[in-house]
Amino acid sequence: MSDQPYLLDTSALFTLIEDEAGAARVEEVLRTRSAIISWISLLEVVYVTQHERSVAEAERRYALIKALPVVLTWQIEEATLLAAARLKATYRVSLADAIIAAYAIQANAILLHKDPEFELLSEQVQLEALPYKTT
Numbered sequence: 356m357s358d359q360p361y362l363l364d365t366s367a368l369f370t371l372i373e374d375e376a377g378a379a380r381v382e383e384v385l386r387t388r389s390a391i392i393s394w395i396s397l398l399e400v401v402y403v404t405q406h407e408r409s410v411a412e413a414e415r416r417y418a419l420i421k422a423l424p425v426v427l428t429w430q431i432e433e434a435t436l437l438a439a440a441r442l443k444a445t446y447r448v449s450l451a452d453a454i455i456a457a458y459a460i461q462a463n464a465i466l467l468h469k470d471p472e473f474e475l476l477s478e479q480v481q482l483e484a485l486p487y488k489t490t
Contacts, residue, residue, distance in 0.1 A: 360389040362459040364468035365399040377485030
């Protein structure tokens with residue numbers, strides 16, 4: 356088994372929290388691999404949850420994520436910032452996704468996600484897609 360870390364995208368966190376298809380894979384990664392979560396994913400989980408549910412639920416989810424066995428990135432280094440800028444300028448991805456992908460690139464991590472937007476970056480970052488939601 357490789358010791359390459361995983362970087363969990365916001366969509367992977369929601370998959371775990373809401374027990375969606377793919378939650379077992381997120382749990383497996385957390386149990387068996389080194390995992391990273393960026394500050395921007397924490398931000399997204401908190402604001403989306405607060406908007407859709409409540410402040411109390413957002414705070415509960417924030418505390419749960421902080422208790423996971425992961426490395427939390429709280430700062431952005433210059434190399435990560437420049438990588439994110441290049442991704443955002445070159446591909447049609449959101450700012451948050453560009454930053455998350457840049458963290459994965461800088462950490463040489465596999466980006467675990469459930470966001471089809473990341474497929475645009477498949478030549479730039481290693482990806483592992485969880486089952487996409489069907490609408």
